[in-house]
Amino acid sequence: MRDGDRLQISQQSFHGQPRLKGTGMKDIRDQTYYEILEISPTATPKEIQRAYEHARETFHADSVAVYSLFSEEEVKGIEEVVEEAYRVLMDETLRRDYNQSHLPMPPMAEGQPTETSSEAQGIPGEEKPPLSFTGLSFDAEERPYRGKTLKQIRQGMGIELQTISKEMKISTKTLEWIEEEAFEKLPPLVYLKGFLKSYAQSLGLDPPKVIEEYLRFKEESKKK
Amino acid sequence: MEQDQSIHRKMIWTIGGGKGGSGKSFITANMGVCLSKLGVRVVLIDADLGGANLHTFLGISPPALSLSDFIKKRVSHLREVLIPTAVPNLQLLTGAQDLLNAVDAKSVQKRKLVRSIQSLDSDTILVDLGGGNSLSVLDFFLMSDGGILVVTPEPTSIENTYRFLKSAFYRRLKQSVCCSSVKALIDDALDRKNEMGIQNPHDLIRAVRQIDEEDAQRIVEEVKTFRPNLVLNQVRSKKDIEIGFSIRSACLKYFGIHLHYLGYVVYDQEVSRSIRRKRPLVLENSGSRAAQCVMEIASKLANSHSMANRD
Structure with missing residues (x-):
């Protein structure tokens, strides 16, 4: 029954299913890093992170969704491009350079308002996150959400602790303790859950999953 | 003129792909019931060559009338071979073999049959194609307004x-x-x-x-x-649900x-219980989790139908 409850995710979220970025009949070798990750050129680091995790989940040798369409080498090839795309797009400088050489027009080029608006229309559904589905996250067995993982993800997105602190009204110290896994200093469970929820939301992660795995990790380390 | 309009408004969905046992008939029958309860007039067409038994999902005994009665001119109108069900707005048409033969044939007869189907007095037609892969099944899938693939993870x-x-x-x-x-x-x-x-x-x-x-x-x-x-x-975990998104990405690449990932239906023992009772799950146990999932998917079809009508 419990396990079943976890499946009670409303399919409402499917309504917001974004249109995948159109690559048409473009060969993988000709696709931009944005097309590889199925995101728009204006994607935020949060969106890139999520798209990357989805791509990693999808394109690997054991994935049931790909083995019968792609050869092993092809999957390996996609995996490599996905890693490279993630590396470049998550780095502000590299991304800027990449955009200049690979995108037809820099997103904010020319001050003419008419041009800007028509361009914006050319990218349908870009305001939507690449995968609106909250249940979507990487393999729990592989990388459970503990303090260190959360910190890595946050740093990968280039988000400062202060930003989350301000946005979510949580003291920087508490956030640090969460990341450093300083369990003895953390507030009582009820509050901790609330903090973890806010933290997860600010990184675009799945809150119930973050809370569950973080607390499980906390319990396990207590036993040791 | 009136007939033209009804042809214009109709949506034909085909349910196919995969293999036997993935739940195509279950989903077709139950979606049909859901749609008709939403006030949509539905005709279900059983075109499963391997094992046509949509009628059993609806609790009807094997029908005496089929499409071949129409093709062999034993009746003059296609609507005469429609079988009523216990659900208002929901009718059934059987005769898989004849239907697919007709699609295969490049003839006047084929066009006539398709036109007859399109002129049926209904808003939505759901065609259960079964697990087949033959050219006629493919053609029917491609001819429809929307093809739905039912897959298990x-x-x-x-x-x-x-x-x-x-x-x-x-x-x-x-x-x-x-x-x-x-x-x-x-x-x-x-x-x-x-x-x-x-x-x-x-x-x-x-x-x-x-x-x-x-x-x-x-x-x-x-x-x-x-x-x-x-x-x-038959989704059993969150990870299973994600497989749908992975399939979507794999197809794009x-x-x-x-x-389009239309939705998922969770694995639920109530499904087999309802089939044994020969009652559609959405009527037998509408509160069950699988029934809720089917209802959500059906409401999406109904929405896309009303969107198409607005255009």
Whole structure:
């Protein structure tokens, strides 16, 4: 029954299913890093992170969704491009350079308002996150959400602790303790859950999953 | 004039792909019930060659009348072979073999039959295609307003679905091009061991470009408009649900097509219980989790139907 409850995710979220970025009949070798990750050129680091995790989940040798369409080498090839795309797009400088050489027009080029608006229309559904589905996250067995993982993800997105602190009204110290896994200093469970929820939301992660795995990790380390 | 309008408004959905046992008939029957409860007039067509038994899902004994009575002119109107069900607004049409034979035949008869189906007094037609992969099944899938693939999150089911999708995809491309050498090339491409070394649709388009640029452009256009739908059935975990998104991404990378992930249905013991009782789950146990999932998917179909009418 419990396990079943976890499946009670409303399919409402499917309504917001974004249109995948159109690559048409473009060969993988000709696709931009944005097309590889199925995101728009204006994607935020949060969106890139999520798209990357989805791509990693999808394109690997054991994935049931790909083995019968792609050869092993092809999957390996996609995996490599996905890693490279993630590396470049998550780095502000590299991304800027990449955009200049690979995108037809820099997103904010020319001050003419008419041009800007028509361009914006050319990218349908870009305001939507690449995968609106909250249940979507990487393999729990592989990388459970503990303090260190959360910190890595946050740093990968280039988000400062202060930003989350301000946005979510949580003291920087508490956030640090969460990341450093300083369990003895953390507030009582009820509050901790609330903090973890806010933290997860600010990184675009799945809150119930973050809370569950973080607390499980906390319990396990207590036993040791 | 009135008839023209009713033809215009009708939506024909086909449910196919994968293999037997993925739940196509269960989903077709229950979606039909849901839609009719939403006030949509529905005709279910059982075109499952392997084992036509939609009637059992609806608790009806094997029907005496079928499509062949219409084709052999034992009745004059197609509506006379429609079988009423216990649900208002919901009717059933059986006769898989005849239907698919007719689709296969390039004849006046085929067109007449399709026109008769389209002029039936209903808003939505759901066709259960079964697990078949034959050309006529593919054609019916491609002719419909929306094709729905029902898959379970198992490698065997996904593998078969891709095989079906690949066949349908290449068939659609073949129908869209003009040049006979391009048609032949598409036939060859289906066999991965072909001499041209065409491994995937991307290789194909490159090869077509060298023969006929216009046909290559036709293929590109065709790929853009081919938008099949996906329903993941018997889902047991969150990870299973994610497989649907992975299938979507894999199809985009491989075919360049936009597969729409319509929804999922959770694994639920109530499903087999309802089938044993020969009662649609959404009537027998509408509060069950699987029934809730089917209802959500059906309401999406109803929405897309009303959207289409607004246009």
